[in-house]
Amino acid sequence: MKNNLKKLIPYAFVGVISGATTFGAINYFGVKNHDSEFSYFAPKKNTDASFASFNMAGVGDDFVKAAKMTVPAVVSIKNFSNRTSQRSDQDLFDLFFGNPFGNNQRQPQQQPQQEMPRGMGSGVIISPDGYIISNNHVIAGATKLEVQLSNKKTYVANLVGTDPTTDIALLKIEEKGLPYLNFANSDNVEVGQWVLAVGNPMGLNSTVTAGIVSAKGRSIDLLSQQSRTPIENFIQTDAAINPGNSGGALVNPNGELIGINSAISSKTGYYEGYGFAVPSNLARKVVEDIKKFGLVQRGFLGVRSLDLSDTRQVAQYNQQNKTNIKANEGVYITDVTAKGGAEDAGLRPGDIITKVDNTVISNYYDLSFAVGSKRPGDKVAVTYLRNGKENTTNVTLKDEKGNTTFRSKADLSVTEKIGAEFEPLSEKFKTDYGLTSGVIAKNVLDGSEMAKIGIVDNYIVIEINGKPVNSQKDVEKILDKYQGNVQVKYVDDFGRITTRGFKMP
Known part of the structure; x- marks a missing residue:
């Protein structure tokens, strides 16, 4: 018996030393360090560790394969916009009460324009010739879109089209032989199945997180902010999604695209357990329409x-x-x-x-x-x-104009092309504020040409291409069949007059 005890003493000593070392490491690497941005965690029991290892082995292999397939096809998108514009030196007092020095309007002062990064997001390459799907809110307001592949190679992307109703956008870069992902049938996605979210959260490129499908068919009343007829049927997942993941890939263990990550439910703005993705079947339909017709063909019940x-x-x-x-x-x-x-x-x-x-x-x-x-x-x-x-x-089903046939961009009305509608100002308003012309911008679509130049709902458009406008018909008459650069003079909610332009789509 004594001999057996003597034999066990070295093992017991090693166990004590190992346990002390583990305990010290846990304390050192952040379990008690609540101020650290990154924390390290260890299982409390050996049984926990072996149980996790036993159950995750097969799934882990699938994750590795899926990650290797997905990461090269997910890109980082940088949104650039002009932060300054040609703005007159008039302020609220001058506009509404006249210049006290007798000069009704001062000459506009040209401010230097500079393209500034507005935000970053993600995108997914869906064809070897450079088509990339992302979110509408990722590209909204951009004057330039820069795409970076996982190998750090960068391109300037062309915006092919957007759909605020589903928060989907389609971009194109000029390249061939690119890695890409295939769309899966999102109708076959099951609650509880494993998924990977791949994107560029908070500037951390090519980040992969894992989770399950938590629910299907979720609506969170998010897209009503950018569309009058939102379509929300999100896949909900507990795979970690953070700012910068928008437009990235949600894939199954086969590396097939089942959704485009779009939103999180959070009180802090960061991951709290709930992420949402546009299902691939809906995203694919939008992309096919944009590629074929230049705009989304959507049916309405009426x-x-x-x-x-x-x-x-x-x-x-x-x-x-x-x-x-x-x-x-x-x-x-x-x-x-x-x-x-x-x-x-x-x-x-x-x-x-x-x-x-x-x-x-x-x-x-x-x-x-x-x-x-x-x-x-x-x-x-x-x-x-x-x-x-x-x-x-x-x-x-018919479209919003009552047609059962498809339309192209050439068939769109002027207000549809520029993304806003207009209401006339009352004569009393014009008299009270010293205006000789003007219309109120309404239903300005996020990412539209009018939105890109800074116009939002209730701004007053005074002139277009140097001509006064007093009704929506005036706007349509000036821009109907017009090609080239459009100059818009408008008044913001601070009473400042701004002149900015865009190329007529």
Whole structure:
């Protein structure tokens, strides 16, 4: 017995020394160092370590393969914009009350323009000839887009097209033989399956994080900030996503693209466990449309609606219209567009849409995705309740102009091309503020030509190409079939007059 104890003493000594060393290392490397940006963690028990190793071995191999396939196809995108412009030296007092020295307008002073980095994001190469998919909010307002590959080679990218409704943008660089990712069928994604998020968070290039699909079909009311008809059907994941990941890849263990990382849910602006990606099927449809037609072909049902799942919205509607509609699942039709697809198919106000084809409609975002992911001319089966009875009708979708055919950029109206609408100023307003012309900018789309030159909702456009404008018709008349540079003189909400330009798309 004594001999056996003697034999065990060296092993016990080694164990004590190893344990003390591990304990010291844990303390030294940050478990107690809460001020450190990076922390190191160790399992509390040996059983924890071996359990993790046993379960993660196969998955880890898949992650390595997927990462090797994905990282070379994910790029960093730097957004540059002109931060200064040609601005007159008028201030609020001068504009509204006149120059006290009798000089009504001072000569504009040319300020030096300098391209400054506005932000950084990520993108995914989707073809060997240089097409790159990213987020609309990554490229919004850019005068130059710089793309850097994982091998540090840089290019200036051309913006092919954007879709604020889904937050997708398509870029192109001039190169061949590039690594790229294939789109997977996002309808086959399952909650609980492993995924990798690849991007450039906080300037850390080619970063890979792992997690699972936490949920599908999420709407977080994010895109309504940049689109009047947002389509949100996000894949939710707990793979770490941070600022700079936007536009990056969400892939399955086979290295196939199942989503484009777009947003996080966070009180701090950094990862707190919830990230969201545009599903690949929707992103692919948008990209195909932009490549083929120059713009997205989107079908519309032709209804105005009330989201019955939104109790606050239902209560407000009841109060305003003195109705007693009950909150529930589904979408309540409040009005139908004249000669729209819904009216043609016999839908009418008061009907409750519960299903489109095989998609159950629980809320507005379900409906916008089911319809908005299709094209004009497509037919959908709409199931609805009327007086408590279930009915189904086939609806032929149309675009916003009531057409069932595809349109190209050449078919767009002037306001669609420049991304804004305009309302006339009242004569009293002009008199009160000493203006002889002007229209109010409305529904300015993020990333549009008007937005790029600094115009937002409620700014006043005074002149276009040196001609006064007093109505939307004036704007359309000046720019209809116009090609070349456009000069816009406008007043911001501080009363400053600015003149800036863009090339007519």
